[in-house]
Amino acid sequence: MRFSTTTNGRRPEVQVTDTGNGHCPGDVETVGCREQSMKLVAIVYDKFLVQGGGERVCEMLLEAFPEAQLYALNARPRTFWEARLGRPVISPVFGSLFASRFIVSALYPIAALLMATLRVKADVVIVYSSTCGKFVRLDCGRSILYSNFPNRGLYQPERMIRSRVLRRVLEPIMAFMRALERRTIRKYDQVFSISETSRRAMLDYADVDSEVLMPPFNEQGLAFSVDRATEDDEDYFVLVSRLEPEKEIEYVIEAARCTGRRFLVIGTGSLLTQFRRATTDTVEFLGYVDDAELARHLAGAKALIFPSDIEYSLVPLEATFLGTPVIVYDGAAMREILVDSQSGRADANAVFYGAKSAAALAQAIETFDAIPWDIDAIKRGAATFGRPAFIDKVRRLVYDPA
Secondary structure, X not given: OEEEEEEOOOXXXXXXXXXXXXXXXOOOOOOOHHHHOOOOEEEEEOOEOOOOHHHHHHHHHHHHOOOOEEEOOOEOOHHHHHHHHOOOEEOOOOHHHOOOHHHHHHOHHHHHHHHOOOEEEEEEEEEEOOOHHHHOEEEEEEEEEEEOOOOHHHHOHHHOOXXXXXXXXXXXXXXXXXXXXXXXXXXXXXXXXXXXXXXXXXXXXXXXXXXXXXXXXXXXXXXXXXXXXXXXXXXXXXXXXXOOHHHOOHHHHHHHHHHOOOEEEEOOOOOHHHHHHHOOOOEEEEEOOOHHHHHHHHHHOOEEEEOOOXXXXXXXXXXXXXXXXXXXXXXXXXXXXXXXXXXXXXXXXXXEEOOOOHHHHHHHHHHHHOOOOOHHHHHHOOHHHOHHHHHHHHHHHHHOOO
C-alpha cells in the first residue's frame, strides 16, 4: 500500500494505492491500513530554526505519519528543512521575518498572532508546541497538544530575561499572554506532556492536567556511530547545549578552568563568542556538528556533562545508549530518565550534583572518577526510551484512541 497526496483546492487528500504486500508504510506496524487511510493528520510545530531535541521529536512524529501536512511559524533555511523533512512547511504570511529564536521571544505576541492566522484542517491535528504553535486555528475532528513546557518566557521570565527592569516593563504584556495561553491550551481535546516535570508545570501554570508521553531518542540515527574509543583515548568530557542564558552553563566553563580537565563544548548560540573570548586551552568550542560527529564525540567521552535544569532532554539518553555515563545537575526531570550512581542499582548511569556551581561540578567529577562504570549496564538504561514504542503509541492515539 502506498500513500500519495493531492490537492483539490481546499485541502489535501490522501490517496491509497494497494502495492500488494498488505502492509502499511513505515517500519512500525500498529492498526490496520484501511483505518489509517480514513484519517488525515496534520502536525504543527513552533519553528524550525535550530537542530535540537525538539526538532528531532518532530521528525519522529512525521515518521509516524508520513502523509501528514506540516505547519510552523518559519523554517530557516527553508530549503534545508523541507528537504530534511520531506515535505513543504506551511507558514503564515510574514512568518519568514522571525529568523531567530531571539526575534520569536522578543516579539512573541506577534508570533502567536501570526500562527492564529493559520487554519489547520484535518481529521486529527497534533500540535507539538511550547510557544507559538499552539495558537493555530483548528478545523478538525480531534486535536492533541503535545507540550514540552508552558512557555518558559512567560512563566519563568527570570531565566530568559536577565534585566529586572525589562521584566517589570514587560509584565503587563506577559500577564495578558499568560491568560491567553491558558485559554488556548484548554481548547485542545487531549493534552500530553513530555515528562512528569512538564506535567506538573502544565498543571501549576495552566491549570490543565495532562498525560505523560516521554519522547524517544533515535537509536537508529546513532547506530552508524563509531565504536567507543579505547580507554587511552577517553580523555575529555563533553557538553552538548545551545549556548543561551537559560541553559545556565557558565559555571561549567569555570569548572573546566578550575579542574584543568579537557572539555569539548558542542552547540551554537548567542553566548558562543563571549565564551570563546574567555576560554582557556582546556575548553574547545566545536560549534555545530552533524549527527555522525556528535555521536562519535558522545561515544568517545569519559562523560557527558549536563548542567541544565529543564523538563527533558534527549542528549543524556543518546549518551547512555552509546555507553557514556552522565554527570548531571540534580533536576527532577533528569531523575525520570537517569539512574543515580548512589542508588545501588546495577544499571546506574549518572552522578548527580546539587548546586549550580563550579565547585559542585568539580566534586562530582572526582566522584565520577572513582566509580568503575559498567558500559553494558549503562546502555541497558536507555533501552526503554526507544523509537518504535513511541511511534506505536502516537499512531494508536490517532487511529485507535479508545
